[in-house]
Amino acid sequence: MKRYTTQINNKQLVLVSEDQKEIGRIVEMNKFFSSGHYIIFNSRSFDIKNVGFLKNDAELFNSRGIIYFTDLGKERIIKSGADVRIYNFKLGKANQLFEKGKLLIEIITEEKKKLKYPTYHVEVDESVDDLLALFFLHYSTQDFSSIGGDGD
Template identity: 65%
Template sequence: MKKYTAEYQKKHLVLVSESRHEVGRIVENRKLFHFEEYITFDSKKYDIRNVGFLKNDVELFDSNVVTYFTDLAKERIIKSGEGVRIYYFKLKKTSQLTEKGKLLIEIREEKRRYEKSIFHLEVDHSVDDLLTLLFLYYSTKEFNSIGGDGD
């Protein structure tokens, strides 16, 4: 298993490896009438679009091609395009992502007094880091009071 840590740097959530090398970041830009969220990974920008009923689902896309999307109703993330894959998640105090019963990603939140939380991730070696960043984004967001419920 690979071990990562995610910490907030200003408004960005940055994912770093054990050797403190930046893997990618989740960026949130808020301007007067413009709000944008995206993931930077391997010098590429992947836009995040909230979709679906109550905007509780997410599409991650690169150049208008959807790479991953979520299905909250069935608690899954789907990789689109060639080689479609379906991953199932549980959003609890310790969030988990599985495929065919095999644990792929586990995220634990370390709450700190007077500071933003730090997230500790254990990721299977077979998992794409872009999927890791998307699951980190999705598991740390509060979509209309769902997700990360402390159970």
């Protein structure tokens, strides 16, 4: 398993490896009339759009189209394109992503009372694309994600 943690840098959530190398970052953009997020990974930008009923689902896309999208009702993330894959997630004290019953990603929140932002500890299976890890980190840590969780 690959082990990552998060750091806050200029209000950006940065995912770093154990040897402190940046894997990618989740950026919040605030414009006068709107706000949103995007991911920077391998020097490329990927946009995130909230969609669906109550905007509880998300799509990750770039100029070529949608890469991953969520289905909160069925608690899954779907990889689109030629190599379609379906991942199931479970949100709770530990946010987990599975494929065919195999745990691929686990995110544990470490909240320190003195810090404004929590630290996330992320364990990722060696076979998982780090872009998926960043997207799941973003999605599972958003305020609306608790709707699908079981509250434990």
